[in-house]
Amino acid sequence: MNRTNLSSSIESAAQNNTLQQSSHYIYAILFPLIFILGIVGNLFSSVIFCITKLNHISCGIYFLLLAIYDSLALIAGLHHCLAIGYNVPALSGAYCRVRNFLLYMSMDMTSWMVVAISVDRYLKARHPIKARIYATRKLSIFISCCLNVIFILKNFHLLTILIGNFTEDAADNCDPNPHYRMYSFFFNNIWPWIDFTTYALLPFILVTISNTFIIHDQYNRRFKLRKRTLDLSLIRLLLVSSISLVVCNLPISILAIIYPYISISYKTNKIYDNVAFAFDMLRLPAYISLGLNFYLYYYTSVLFRKQAIVLFQRLFHVEENTNHIQRAHRMFTDGSQRVETFSLFNNFGDFQSLSIPSLKDSCFISNFYPN
Template structure:
């Protein structure tokens, strides 16, 4: 809903413009235009009186800059940390590093543009045919790509946890690079139709004709009715089902592995430590990736519900109070969706010990390095006394994140 409210003067000017452009218009048609404009005026004025609508406008003004600052800085830090020489042994870190780039693009193309539009009333997507088509394709592609990177890393974790004998074959950096590149081409191909199904179209808005990036004349039914459901399936519903399926199996296997730890207590000390450290490292990484998956589910499911509800209760749009509530709920759901693209850095810090240590080393510098050196020295003494090497500790360092 446009925030510009019609007043009586605007209505008069619009009617005069209609008469100027079409002098043969009948009195009945002119009266119909006047009634429609008056209805719009009443609707807009009533809408602005509701707390829900004012809260919706305030959230669009103040929440996006917070998400943008936290998200972009966090994603940039995540990328460099995940590509740190101590983190690149695993294919998982490649997926997560690319995810940080995709999330940043989502924030720039989607949230930043939306926020600037809220402040200035201008949207660069409507400025030229090239920008209209390119931004639309990129916006959908990077959103889908970001989500399916989470799916890819979840499937990889499933292989490591539930099919460990096949992990050495499938979970390699080289294979991960191929998957990352193939996924880019897949989602660009899926969304390529937007290059010809959307275009700049002329629309009458507030006394004048404006250009808006919208469905082309021959594709209105597809873009307005069919494509939103395809997007819903690609961005949320299908990934939701896949993540629930694989995460259920991962959690079940983790519970079994944790329950079986007590059996290892009867083995030789260093052998037990080696197995325990490897399992602990895998468990830490698994917990972190599960956290990312379930955060995605928690932040995107509300948007799914809102999109479906918008279709089911389409007739309620004529009621200003119901419309104000729906707009507020949609805004909250949309900001939650962007939150998913902003907080991975903090999830890594909260659940990834090795990631957290690198962050502390970057912040504290020498002091954290000294702590790390002390830990290495203590580890060396312990291993020497046991008259064995530290394979268990090495395994943990290489696999933990």
């Protein structure tokens, strides 16, 4: 009997060690790739939504902030890469507080920027005339500021001395300080529900409802006008944001709630069980969703792709001959192409008065690009 128990314990320890080593190599190799691709992609997204024609649409502010907060969340996520992939411990309690606040704040804002974009599109599709009056860039800035204030207040406790666990067997040095038992109970049992509701559940519901109404409205509009095809570019862009939010972030949010109750390694670094391994693995899709937005925009949106191409041509000084310029001009002057372009513009409402995409209008880079 004792031999059986001993053999079982040895096998369990070997399995746990294998899982921990796998997690170590995955984070050491995969996370740096996600980080580099994400930072580069978000940087390009920020520039495109800051200095191109896309900056003039009301939801351009939301896309710009989404790219910025995606980058901040990836930077805060380096803690997991260093701790799991390279066994680098947290430097101090102050480091943990800043890191925790930055991560939770950024993740909250990324979710609600997707919500704001979806609601903005819904208003443009459902009430295009009223949207031109009320859905303005000033309102977008005001809403963004309000969301920032709300989530600063929500996550402010993460900046206090209540965070930081530097005991010998701490599972994570950035966990709550064990000397404050009431806060530890709150952080482990109540906070996950609050974070799940604000970060995943409410955004998922609002994004799904908004996108459902948008797709339904677009379908009816096309059907009444007897057009055979939908604007697949717009619909894909709508679905990408909601699918990315749900598929990549909802699983880790749900597991975070039940993790304290089903894992024996929750509060200690001496045991690494299957649940801890699953928790570490489910973090990666959430980080991937922070780094792939630029590439998804480029693949799904005709407008974004055209602006990105113009930006790349300017940044890398691509030589364009007369034929290329004329071909690019014909894309916006040809009748069939104008119908497609204006069809996309009508879906965004405030694009209708824009001319051919160009970066030379931007006062930010007027001295950078010669005439």
